[in-house]
Amino acid sequence: MYTAVDLSKYIVNKCVADGHPISNLQLQKILYYIQVEFLKQGKTAFTDQIEAWQFGPVVPNAYYYFCGFGAMRITEQYDGAAQPLAEDIDSIDNIVQEKSTMNPWQVVADTHRPGGAWESIYRDGEGNHQVIPLAVMRKLG
Numbered sequence: 821m822y823t824a825v826d827l828s829k830y831i832v833n834k835c836v837a838d839g840h841p842i843s844n845l846q847l848q849k850i851l852y853y854i855q856v857e858f859l860k861q862g863k864t865a866f867t868d869q870i871e872a873w874q875f876g877p878v879v880p881n882a883y884y885y886f887c888g889f890g891a892m893r894i895t896e897q898y899d900g901a902a903q904p905l906a907e908d909i910d911s912i913d914n915i916v917q918e919k920s921t922m923n924p925w926q927v928v929a930d931t932h933r934p935g936g937a938w939e940s941i942y943r944d945g946e947g948n949h950q951v952i953p954l955a956v957m958r959k960l961g
Contacts, residue, residue, distance in 0.1 A: 822902060824851055824868035824882040829901035831916050832886075832894050840920045841893035844886040845875060849927040850919045852877035852957075856937075857911050859958040865908075869951045872942040876931035877952060936960050 831850055835842045842850070851870070858865040868881045886894060904912050919927055931938050937960040941947040 821864060822866050822904070824866045824879040825885050826902040827851065827854065827866055827904070827912075828879075828882045828886065829898035830904060830912075831920075833897055833901050834913070834916055835920045836895055836897055838917070838920070841895045842920050843891055843893050843924060844883060844889055845891065846920065846924050846927060847886060847894070848878045848883060849876055849931055850916055851879050851882060852931060853915045853919060854912055855954075856957050856961050857915060858908075859954060861911070864954065865912075870957070871949050872938050872947050872952050873949060874942075874945070876928050877938050 828847055828851065831847060832842070851866075855865045855870060866879075868879050870877045870879050872878075903909075933939070937952050937956045940956060940960060941950050941952045
């Protein structure tokens with residue numbers, strides 16, 4: 821299991837190395853999709869909570885770590901970023917490669933889909949900043 825910030829550093833480094841630097845907004849959605857994928861495999865990627873914010877799922881610890889970049893792409897490389905375990909790398913890298921090349925607002929729209937985990941918690945703003953339980957993510961994706 822990883823921390824969301826350590827996993828974020830790996831994701832950012834990979835995106836920069838692949839020539840597709842991402843914004844904090846994109847990073848948050850990638851973290852969400854990684855957690856959902858891990859949950860489908862019967863495990864968790866990280867213990868940090870994910871909350872329902874206006875623009876989709878957010879991991880507050882990772883969000884605040886990278887918030888200094890604002891809406892800009894994160895182009896910094898992070899020395900000492902943890903390397904995912906061999907059994908996890910394919911799942912993580914596949915999600916990163918797919919989501920990092922998408923339009924950021926397309927990824928937001930995807931997390932806002934009707935019947936999804938974010939929508940079930942956010943509820944037109946009533947659940948703003950509420951935790952999206954792992955069981956809800958596992959069930960509704």
